[in-house]
Amino acid sequence: MLACGTRDGTLHVFDAKASERLCVLGHACSGDCVCKKRGDGTVAYDAACPEPGHREKVRSVAWGPNGELASASWDGSCRIWDPLGGGLEKLTLQGHTGPVRAVQFSADGRTVATAGEDSTVRLWSAESGAEIGALVGHTGTVWSVAWGPNGELASGASDTSVKLWDLANSREQRSWNSHLNAVFAVAWGANGMLASGSWDKTCKIWDPASGAEVLTLRGHSDKVTSVAWGHNGLLASGSMDKTVKIPSFSHHHTTRDDSCSPCRLAATNRKDGGGCARRDGRCEGGGEEAAAGSEGSVQWG
Numbered sequence: 001m002l003a004c005g006t007r008d009g010t011l012h013v014f015d016a017k018a019s020e021r022l023c024v025l026g027h028a029c030s031g032d033c034v035c036k037k038r039g040d041g042t043v044a045y046d047a048a049c050p051e052p053g054h055r056e057k058v059r060s061v062a063w064g065p066n067g068e069l070a071s072a073s074w075d076g077s078c079r080i081w082d083p084l085g086g087g088l089e090k091l092t093l094q095g096h097t098g099p100v101r102a103v104q105f106s107a108d109g110r111t112v113a114t115a116g117e118d119s120t121v122r123l124w125s126a127e128s129g130a131e132i133g134a135l136v137g138h139t140g141t142v143w144s145v146a147w148g149p150n151g152e153l154a155s156g157a158s159d160t161s162v163k164l165w166d167l168a169n170s171r172e173q174r175s176w177n178s179h180l181n182a183v184f185a186v187a188w189g190a191n192g193m194l195a196s197g198s199w200d201k202t203c204k205i206w207d208p209a210s211g212a213e214v215l216t217l218r219g220h221s222d223k224v225t226s227v228a229w230g231h232n233g234l235l236a237s238g239s240m241d242k243t244v245k246i247p248s249f250s251h252h253h254t255t256r257d258d259s260c261s262p263c264r265l266a267a268t269n270r271k272d273g274g275g276c277a278r279r280d281g282r283c284e285g286g287g288e289e290a291a292a293g294s295e296g297s298v299q300w301g
Contacts, residue, residue, distance in 0.1 A: 001083065003069055005058025011071050013083045023087045025069070026053025026079075053089065054079065056099070064105040064126065070112055072100035078114045080126065091129035095122055102144050106151065113153055115142035121155050121165065135165050137172040140182070148188040152208065156183030162196045164208050174211055179204065181223075189229035195237075197224035203237045203247075217247045 002016040011025040056074035063069055068090070069081045078093040078100050098117035105112055105126065112124040121142055123133040140158035147153055153165045162183055166173040181199035188194055193214065194206045203217040203224055222241035229235055236246050 001063075003061045003063065003083070005061045005071055005073075007057045009054035009056055009058060009073065009075070011058060011061060011069065011081065013069070013087075023083060025071075025081045025083065025087050025089070059100065060102045062103050062105055065107065065109040068105075068109070068126070070103045070105060072103040072114055074099040076100060076116075078103050078112065078124070080112070080129070091126075093122075093124045093129055093131070095124075095131045095134075096120065101142060104145050104147055106147050107149075113145045113147065115145045115155055115157075117141045119157070119159075121145055121153070123167070133167070133170045135170060135172075137163055137175070143182065143184045144186045146186045146188050146194075148194070148208070149190055149192060152188070154186045154188065154194055154208075156186040156196050156198075158182040160198070160200075162186060162194070162204075162206065164194075174208065176204075176206055176211075176213065178213060178216075184223065184225050185227045187227045187229055189233065189235070190231065191229075191233060193229075195227045195229065195235055197227040197237050197239075199223040201239070203227055203235070205235070217245075219245050219247070 001022065002014040003011055005011050009026055013022045013025065014020065015022055054071065054073040054075050054077065058071050058073050060072040061069060067084050069083050070078055071081065072078045076094070076096050076098060079089055080091040082088045082090050093112065093114065096114065096116035096118050100114050100116050102115040103112060110126055112126050114122050114124065116122065119138045119140060119142060121135040122131055124131055138155065138157040138159050138161065142155050142157045144156045145153065153167060154162060156162050160177060160179045160181060160183060162176040163172055164174040179196065179198040179200050183196050183198050185197040186194060192209065194208055195203055197203050201220045201222060201224060205214040207214050220237065220239040220241050220243065222239050224237050224239045226238035227235065234246055236244055238244050
């Protein structure tokens, strides 16, 4: 199934194979409704409206491992839906003091992470809807959150930082601050590497284990708004320059060095075990990109 959020506050769920819409979740704003649709596709919601759902644009959607669907909205809430069980709204997660910019389920489906314009990342029980933690440390809008392969959590924000969180103690574990503009996207690879995309037109790859900045990838001519790792270890980035780029890395070692972050990165891309080029003791990756049309989010199938 495929889900998308809309400007009118609803979610549309599709059978991607059959190219059919299965259901609309939230307030459909029927003709006899007290709410009014604006010319730009948004809705002027009436406080007396009894219909469930968001009251502003939906900014982000995410599937849970058990078929549940989460949505984050400018109305300051996150909502959990049951698309296969009649399209019912199961939970409303309310706690952010401004628009919610991103939402993600943990791999086990038990925890939901949300990112807000109030500079916080919040954690919620996917079963009860209770807030179980607030992660404070960013000084600007948090645009993106991502769960790692081992339950780690990272975030990117308009304060130009990428943060890794210590969830056991609800505090910042690492902070990387070498981007020159807002960090709009973060994504974990199965190799344990963390990628970030920024409005400074670059992507960066980080090694959370060592704290090292592994690579800076240049090539986009406008803001990078999305990054995604493929199962094959490749990284794709989407930009407002209307391209998707997949960088290629140059490596010259004949054997893999596990103490070297780019070697571990390369191992997922090379059948010979990978390696990296060293210059003055530093590891470098390089430079050609494959391009395709896009204006925003990218995801591997």
